[in-house]
Amino acid sequence: MDTVFVVSGDDDVDYSPQDHVALLHQVDETYRIVTVEPALTQMGDVNSNTCTGKRVSVTLRSYLGATFDKREQFDGMFSFFPCQVYTENSLGFARPTIRMSGLISDGQTQNIKNTECNSLGEIHSYWEKVVEQVTRKCFLGISANMPPKSEVKTE
Numbered sequence: 001m002d003t004v005f006v007v008s009g010d011d012d013v014d015y016s017p018q019d020h021v022a023l024l025h026q027v028d029e030t031y032r033i034v035t036v037e038p039a040l041t042q043m044g045d046v047n048s049n050t051c052t053g054k055r056v057s058v059t060l061r062s063y064l065g066a067t068f069d070k071r072e073q074f075d076g077m078f079s080f081f082p083c084q085v086y087t088e089n090s091l092g093f094a095r096p097t098i099r100m101s102g103l104i105s106d107g108q109t110q111n112i113k114n115t116e117c118n119s120l121g122e123i124h125s126y127w128e129k130v131v132e133q134v135t136r137k138c139f140l141g142i143s144a145n146m147p148p149k150s151e152v153k154t155e
Contacts, residue, residue: 001098003081004130006066008074016059023062030145036062068142075120077127082134083141096137098130 015023020040024032039060066074084093098104103126117123134140 001082001096001134004079006074006077006079007063011064013062014059015062026064075124077124080140080142082138084138096134098133100129
């Protein structure tokens with residue numbers, strides 16, 4: 001497991017290279033640098049179709065997600081990623097394996113199967129099982145900062 005991303009049904013913003021100001025006011029600097037700016041650059045290339053000479057309209061949707069802050073959780077659930085305490089010269093760690101019979105298989109590397117849930121309570125129960133399995137191996141990361149540019153390795 002790499003990331004648990006929790007969103008409510010109305011927690012999204014559509015944006016394009018021509019109209020992305022609303023999104024920039026709702027995201028932090030790290031997300032803007034890592035996700036929004038590269039997407040806008042790629043979209044600028046897509047929006048100009050050199051074969052036909054016509055402009056192509058492309059829109060992306062950004063899901064803002066529930067955060068650890070109590071005011072921004074969704075029914076007590078929040079987005080997180082597995083993490084460990086940083087030690088000098090560490091090389092990372094193995095991501096926790098999540099097991100839920102009938103829902104997640106060991107051979108499944110991405111969400112390639114939809115699981116229907118009958119209630120928010122059922123979803124919350126699955127979320128709690130994931131949290132329990134992750135915290136057996138590591139911690140729940142709830143935010144991350146961009147390292148100073150002088151520390152960013154490009155190799």
